Amino acid sequence: QVQLVESGGGLVQPGGSLRLSCAASGSIFRLYTMGWYRQGPGKQRDMVAKITTDFSPTYADDVKGRFTISRDSATNTVYLQMNSLKPEDTAVYYCNKWPPLDDYWGQGTQVTVSS
Numbered sequence: 001q002v003q004l005v006e007s008g009g010g011l012v013q014p015g016g017s018l019r020l021s022c023a024a025s026g027s028i029f030r031l032y033t034m035g036w037y038r039q040g041p042g043k044q045r046d047m048v049a050k051i052t053t054d055f056s057p058t059y060a061d062d063v064k065g066r067f068t069i070s071r072d073s074a075t076n077t078v079y080l081q082m083n084s085l086k087p088e089d090t091a092v093y094y095c096n097k098w099p100p101l102d103d104y105w106g107q108g109t110q111v112t113v114s115s
Contacts, residue, residue, distance in 0.1 A: 009109030022095030038091035
């Protein structure tokens with residue numbers, strides 16, 4: 001059974017940082033490109049960043065230079081380091097394989113950027 005559990009969200013001021021974690025179970029982590037996605041209020045869910053099994057990252061244009069995705073094969077964990085956060089980064093953040101599968105969506109973790 002595949003499980004993806006996101007954590008690390010919270011309330012942060014503009015310009016602050018957060019580090020999100022996604023713990024993956026099963027074979028999903030070892031086999032697939034993994035991604036972070038987010039869904040802001042009233043918006044569709046979009047990919048933020050993804051990383052291949054050989055550690056090659058890709059970022060959405062609006063987070064380039066601010067966010068860093070990484071993966072730890074020893075712990076089956078995907079991370080998203082978010083720096084220089086802006087109010088428009090406020091969203092629920094999810095991890096999933098890329099491209100995503102509906103059955104793999106977890107609960108997500110809320111990130112709120114506000115002063």
